[in-house]
Amino acid sequence: MVEKESQETMNKGKFNLSVTASSLRSYAISLVFLLLMVVFSLASPVFFRAENLFNVTRQVAMLGISAVGMTFVILAGGIDLSVGSLLSLVSVVCAKLMVEVGLCPTLAVTLTLVMCCGVGILNAFFINEINIPPLITTLGTMTILRGTSYVLSTGRHVWGFPDSFRFIGQGYLGPFPVPVIIMALIFLFGWIYLGRTPFGRWTYGIGNNEEATRLSGINIKKMKYLLYMLSSLMTGIAGIILLSRMSSGQPKVGTGYELEVVTAVVLGGVSIFGGEGKLLGVLFGVLIIGVLENGMILLNVSDYYQQIILGFVLLAAVGFDNKVSGRLKRNQ
């Protein structure tokens, strides 16, 4: 079907090449996903059961939520490496607010999310006003946040939350786990944001051609404040789900998380240089990581091998993508 589709678009002429490239990109990634589903269903009798599939989505909910924010940032030609450390800080701060300050979960969560917005503003401040590239800025705040998290917790776990707090990470609405519902809502938000709002269009614009976007009268600084704030805010939400699931605040969580999120986004076909990519692809990217991990656990593949395989899947998916769209570009 892919071939037929691309053949047809080719025949319409060169104007449609880009469309072909981008639809192939989504096809490629969804095909990888389907392939994995089939392989694991055949290999493990448990895999395709409803409860396992819910399990997979619940596992990746946090990753998915952060990936939406990261997609915004990467589409605009930036990157946010601070999300892993932020996850840890959120876990510690929100836990302490409930346990040591004695705030109710709602207030603690609200304050924690406000703090996350502050972190996003801080990132954008260094990028906008001091002109430090996003990679270095967020590398810096990544280290600062991780340190802060250890200082605040003095390296210890914080536990003993009110029972009601469990709902966010462990509860169900009907048959659906709450984290999955939150992820779905965030993806919906991201999809509308990117496709239907002016901000979404300007996000693509900045990644595409920052100078042209600025000269079109768009306030780039404001946009970057918004984007980094959204990225931090979403990771804040992911952090709260994580805290609720683990029932204890731990400073060591989220190590390497930022790269996992970047992996999901890039796997989903978003160009690391910005300006190109679709959120639907990112959803598949997230699901592929989830399915791969889950399936390999079911098949008793050791954790070490899982990492090797995930790395190869990333290279294969992006490599395929480059070859295919590269060939189409050369044919112009």
Add this chain to the structure above:
Amino acid sequence: MAQQSYISLKNISKQYPGVQALAGVDLDFLEGEVHAIVGENGAGKSTLIKIITGAIQADSGTLEIAGSTFTSYSPHDALFDLGIAAIYQEFNLVTSLTIADNIYLGKEIQQGPLLDYHQMNQASQEILARLGFSLDPGAVISDLSVAEQQIVEIAKALSHDVRLLIMDEPTAPLTPAEVSRLFELIAALKKEGVTIIYISHRLEEALSIADRITVLRDGHLIQTLRAEETNRRELISLMVGRKLGQEYPHRDNDHGEVLLEVNELTTSRVKDISFALHTGEILGIAGLVGSGRTEIARALFGIDPVLSGEVIVHGKKASICSPSEAMKLNIGLVPEDRKRSGILGKMSLRDNITFSIASRLASWFLIDRQVEDRIIGEYMDKLSIKASGKDQLVQYLSGGNQQKVVLSKLLASDCDILIFDEPTRGVDVGAKQEIYYLLDELARSGKGILMISSDLPELVSMADRIMVMNTGKIRGFIEKAEARQDLILDLASHEGR
């Protein structure tokens, strides 16, 4: 003198999906001939060059070079064995290396395992001297002027035993003085028996430098003419395939009130700029590259900081610190460099045209698609943008259509002070004419237009008044009635005080 042909194309065809880029082209390039190729964007010029340099392969047909017949060859063979070199608009120089390093890039002279800088410098100097230039081969490229960089490109080509030199829009970045120097150089190369293929949008140049001119249109060779037996009008009608009406609109407008007043504006690049722009007026800004004309636009649009002086917009004093503030004051800019700062190439026509006004089309943060579609349709019709649809990516449009998209983006924002920096650069003859009529219509509808241009004929025909810039200062205003190209050039190129 009966000249022998150096390269003969026989029935060359090349097809891209949906487009016949070249259709059965037969063409001879003679030894020691300057052969200009003209045609609109998309006529097949670049495809032709790419086939000659070996960058791409023709679908059918052969190339005969010095008695041997080829169906294709690699770019490496073209350069090293066949003596075919090309100089493109965008230079292929490593800007952090020296002149000698660049000339010998990839064919370094060695002494044992080490580079022999002495010999490379000396050989580079010899080549440059042969071209009549005394540049220090140890100078770093980024310190050179654009014209000097071009010389290095030519020297690099000549460091091979070049028999055929292709020049793609070589004069685009040059000042008039540099252009005449380049022409002398071309004449000298010609004497050495080098064949030169000269691609240019500037027909006057093709007519003055070339021996023969070939017109391409839609991949077909329309005609090859002797330069002295043809003229601009004939070339244009061959390129466009129809008789072109009046190239420029007739302008006789009444100017209204003052829209924009600039008093002694000074930035780091311009000094004491004072002028007024009225409704219905097209104020031309002429000057050489680097004279400060673009910098006036940058200051007014909030890109470069203003050091002193005042800008009065609609009777109110304004301080403009960013493009978004400028656009709030209804000042709009079409930037000089379309690719770098005009288009959003990987985005669709739709995304581009309503880019500046997206927030105005939104209610509750959602863009109203129906209103948007209507606006986009309106501009696609009005500017006759040729595209496969609203969702086509802008990077696949021709230069003229890309420029129309940039114009649409600006016009949609409904600004009334419009700054056009080189509005017709790299645009087809046909599209140029459409842009001229559009500018006239905008002025008639009461907008005030600042038109910056290097194309003197277009400035003289379009502008009601021309402000001539030289080394960051205004050297004079010329009224339409007195506007002549030599007068402008004289003011623009007069050295210092």
